[in-house]
Amino acid sequence: MKIGFIGLGNMGAPMAANLAAAGHQVTGFDTAAPEPEGVTAAASAAEAARDADVVITMLPNGQILRSVAAQVIPAMPAGAVLCDCSTVDVDSARAVAEQARAAGLGALDAPVSGGIGGAQAGTLTFMVGGVGADFARVAPLFEVMGQKAVHCGDSGAGQAAKICNNMILGVTMIATCEAFALADRLGLDRQKMFDVVSTSSGYSWSMNAYCPAPGVGPVSPADNGYKPGFASELMLKDLNLSQQAASSAGAETPMGALARQLYEDFVEREDGRGRDFSAMLSRFVGHMP
Numbered sequence: 594m595k596i597g598f599i600g601l602g603n604m605g606a607p608m609a610a611n612l613a614a615a616g617h618q619v620t621g622f623d624t625a626a627p628e629p630e631g632v633t634a635a636a637s638a639a640e641a642a643r644d645a646d647v648v649i650t651m652l653p654n655g656q657i658l659r660s661v662a663a664q665v666i667p668a669m670p671a672g673a674v675l676c677d678c679s680t681v682d683v684d685s686a687r688a689v690a691e692q693a694r695a696a697g698l699g700a701l702d703a704p705v706s707g708g709i710g711g712a713q714a715g716t717l718t719f720m721v722g723g724v725g726a727d728f729a730r731v732a733p734l735f736e737v738m739g740q741k742a743v744h745c746g747d748s749g750a751g752q753a754a755k756i757c758n759n760m761i762l763g764v765t766m767i768a769t770c771e772a773f774a775l776a777d778r779l780g781l782d783r784q785k786m787f788d789v790v791s792t793s794s795g796y797s798w799s800m801n802a803y804c805p806a807p808g809v810g811p812v813s814p815a816d817n818g819y820k821p822g823f824a825s826e827l828m829l830k831d832l833n834l835s836q837q838a839a840s841s842a843g844a845e846t847p848m849g850a851l852a853r854q855l856y857e858d859f860v861e862r863e864d865g866r867g868r869d870f871s872a873m874l875s876r877f878v879g880h881m882p
């Protein structure tokens with residue numbers, strides 16, 4: 594396929610490189626980053642979109658997505674599909690999809706989980722909103738860039754799934770960290786705490802797969818000085834999006850609200866910026882664990 598790829602940062606560059614390596618013809622554009630291997634450089638987003646069967650965007654936020662969409666939609670040939678893989682607010686995802694459809698194009702919101710490692714290895718999970726026919730057309734590309742793609746529903750459903758998942762992740766990580774801090778105070782050995790909780794009803798991905806306590810459980814960023822992994826500021830971004838969605842949809846999310854506040858304190862007023870989101874443990878134990 595002919596693919597236009599806009600946004601060649603930490604995630605976009607390896608995703609575009611994997612598509613090129615699989616034999617697709619990829620033309621890329623980024624305002625800052627250099628073109629990855631196998632990707633032809635375009636002078637503008639519109640130029641990258643011209644003649645494309647599918648245009649993929651991987652951008653920082655909804656505002657930038659809206660401005661890039663305004664440039665690429667008029668340039669795309671009729672029947673092509675605009676597939677946004679960024680994590681953005683549900684309202685921007687729906688607005689861009691509507692604009693694309695009005696111009697005779699297909700549109701998908703397809704945010705990912707799996708991080709930079711997953712982007713490089715081609716093992717991302719895609720959660721996708723849009724109509725089934727568009728999903729089917731882009732599915733072969735999801736197969737190259739990832740290991741799983743779930744069609745979640747209409748436009749916005751992919752972003753909805755992503756922020757609901759990450760709201761649970763933020764809340765359970767904080768709960769796991771505060772429980773470890775309480776266990777410390779009670780003189781309970783961290784390994785024993787892990788052995789019990791990871792096989793009891795308190796288990797979660799945060800405890801079992803990504804344990805915030807160093808030296809306990811499988812290897813995680815805690816064992817690597819809390820180098821991300823998934824940086825605290827990206828968790829804050831996603832918790833801001835889930836709270837924005839909750840207030841626009843009228844949903845009550847008190848735990849999500851508190852998690853958002855704690856990650857904002859951690860990133861903006863404490864020492865969380867640039868550290869993995871599991872470094873939240875140090876906040877509760879009062880010193881570096």
Ligand code: NAD
Binds near residue numbers: 603623638678823827
């Ligand atoms: P990044 O900042 O490394 O990449 C974004 C790229 O977009 C940059 O290279 C930037 O120059 C480019 N860009 C900005 N404005 C542009 C414009 N107008 N036209 C063209 N290019 C433009 O960010 P990233 O880590 O690659 O993340 C991209 C998206 O993926 C974000 O929405 C993020 O939330 C999401 N995401 C990231 C991760 C992760 O672990 N990094 C995991 C899941 C989802």
